[in-house]
Amino acid sequence: MPRAEQYSPHTNLKWIVLGASVMISAGSIWYTNVLVKQLKDRERQQIELFARALEYTLAGQPDENILFVTEEIILKNNSIPVIWITRDGEYQYRNVDVESNWSEARKRKALDKELERMKALYDPIPITYRNELGETEEYGYVYYRNSFLLTQLTYYPFIQLSVIAIFAFISYLAFNYSRIAEQNQVWVGLAKETAHQLGTPLSSLMAWAEVLREDPGLKNKEIISELEKDIRKLSIVTERFSSIGSVPALKTENIVALVHHVINYFRPRISSRISLEVYSLSDTLMARVNAPLFEWVLENLCKNAVDAIGTSGRIAIKILRGSNRKIYIDISDTGKGIARSNLPLVFKPGFTTKKRGWGLGLALAKRIIENYHNGRIFIKSSEENQGTTFRIELPAEPSGTGQ
Ligand SMILES: Nc1ncnc2c1ncn2[C@@H]1O[C@H](COP(=O)(O)OP(=O)(O)O)[C@@H](O)[C@H]1O
Ligand SMILES: [Mg+2]
Structure with a gap:
């Protein structure tokens, strides 16, 4: 775990502070x-x-x-x-x-x-x-x-320590709150800036594509349709960044269709030795989501699954409706699994075990699911060298088909 260590000084410090206070x-x-x-x-x-x-x-x-x-x-x-x-x-x-x-x-x-x-x-x-x-x-x-003095003295340390504990707790909350507020600002600011910077070349690319389409020399060539596909993908990326940089609008969407959409995008792009399947008892399971952001989460989870599998294996996505008005999306892979000691770290920004990883995928996914969709995302199970299952939980909407 190459870059996992960067979290240990932090954790150690926490234990030192705790130990010192107990002492x-x-x-x-x-x-x-x-x-x-x-x-x-x-x-x-x-x-x-x-x-x-x-x-x-x-x-x-x-x-x-x-x-x-x-x-x-x-x-x-x-x-x-x-x-x-x-x-x-x-x-x-x-x-x-x-x-x-x-x-x-x-x-x-x-x-x-x-x-x-x-x-x-x-x-x-x-x-x-x-x-x-x-x-x-x-x-x-x-x-x-x-005597009154002695009675007071008996209770004194407990009163003193409770006052200190309450004070420490309040300061911790205040500190944590300001840290989270700061993190939010960084996420939002960076996303807005990215969307903004991508916007300009994107619109000129669209204009160029228009010009090329008029060019008789390029008629009937695949180049135009390929170019347009990439432009579409780029606009989706831009849209994602701009959604995360503002309060994203939620719409009632069919989750099963969104999952298939992501899978169809993925399938031709991964090795044919990795199978990718979707299981769902129903064709329509509705939830209020922001489609570009939700698809981004699925993409991140699938990418991680592909990375974990390496050469060959299986990715299965199961979409279920729980009895408690929840929709579960379980993404399972047959990859290398997550070491027990890394389980609490994988959702932290910057945590990665990959040479070229940024460690932002899961942090972003958590943010999108929990802050914007009022849902939950967590590791349902992970076994080293066996595989991992991530679960996304979303509040369900009535699906309109009587279910
Ligand atoms: N499906 C998975 N199987 C095994 N490990 C995983 C899986 N998903 C995430 N991880 C672990 O969590 C880490 C963080 O993931 P992520 O936030 O997406 O960042 P990155 O993919 O850039 O490393 C990964 O480096 C990997 O160690
Ligand atoms: Mg990732």
């Missing part, structure tokens, strides 16, 4: 997790200290130390929500969304709900103290959950 995302999530873990440990320590402070105030007499402990530790915690319950079932809390002017029942309900959340997250820390007899007695439990 950056994973790294960012990992690092935040490390931070979250550290902060969690610290909050746990803080709550344990808080529990110890509670114990201290329980055990001792009210003195300056206790005042310090209460102020510096118990009241300083204003970020971690905690509830501690004494063994008599009395609730105390800090940093919990409970207003002091609520009724007792409402407070209790809110606290119980909060407690459920806390229980689900962390094991409670017991508060014990030594009574006057020196025995360890259980006083109650401290429950807590993550």
